[in-house]
Amino acid sequence: MPELPEVETVRRRLAAKLTGKKILKAEVFWDRTIDRPSAKEFKRILPGHKIVSIKRRGKYLLFELAPKRFLLAHLRMSGDLLISPSSIKVSKHVRSELHFSGGLSLQFEDTRKFGRMYLVSDADEIVGKIGPEPLGEEFSSELFFKMLKSKKGAIKPLLLNQTFLAGLGNIYVVESLWRAKIHPLKRAHKISASEARSLFKVIRDILSEAIKNSGTDIGDGVWEAGGYRTRVYGRAGKPCLRCKIPIKRIVVGQRGTEFCPTCQRR
C-alpha cells in the first residue's frame, strides 16, 4: 500500500513526463474517486490547465496547475497513477483519466476504490493540517523529542496519525519501531531523548532507503514495483533477524503490528 516512499516513487515517475503538459480532457469512470468538486465539475474545469509542477506532501500528490489551481491525489490502499497512450487502458480498474497534449494520458488505477482526487484553489484545504515532513529540513531530532513529550498515548498509533507526522503508514511504522528497538505500545512521553534520537534517525534512514528502492513490494500484488524488503512487517512467527526469537503480532489501533518481544521492550 502506498506510503511516503511509494508516493514519492510515483511523483518522480510522473514529474519527468507530465511537467508542462496541457490537459485536453478529463474522464471519470467511478464518480466517488473525485472527492471535490463533483465529478461533473471536475471534468468541466480541468481541460485547458497546464501542469506547472508535481510535488508531494505526506502521502498526497500535489499537481500545481495553471491557471492557478491544485489537483491532489491520495492513493490510499490500492491506488496508482500510470502514464499510457490515451487509447490504451492500463487495467480494468481505471477510475479516472486525464488526456494530455501529445497523446499520453494519466490513468488513476485503484482496485479497491479508496483513492481520492481533489481539485481545489487552495491546497491547504486538503493538506493544511498534516504534520511535518519526516525528510524535510524543518523536522529535527529535537523537535521530534518535544512532539513526543506532549503525547501520552502509545507510540504506534501516534506515528500513524498524519496530523502528528506526515507520510508513515503501517509498514514503515512497524519497520521503524523494530529497527529503533521500541515497543509499539510504549507511551510517547516515556520515550527518552536517546530513544527519540534513534527513532528519528531510523525513520529517515528507512524512508530514504525505501525511496532509493522505489518502495516496498509486500508481495500481495498491490505494490509490485518496489525493491525494499521489510524486516518485520508480515513476518509474524518467523525468527527476528537480530535475535532469532519468533516475531509476535498484536493488534494496535485496529492495525496488525509485528514486533520482536525481546528486542523491543516497553
Next chain:
DNA sequence: CAAACTCCCTGTTAGC
C-alpha cells in the same frame, strides 16, 4: 482532547 469504532471497497485466503 484522545481513544475507539464505523465506514468505504475488493482481492485473497482460510474454512468447510
Next chain:
DNA sequence: TGCTAACAGGGAGTTT
C-alpha cells in the same frame, strides 16, 4: 472443486 465468510488496510467522520 466450489462456495462463503473473514480479513487487510488509510483516513475521514462519528461516538464514547
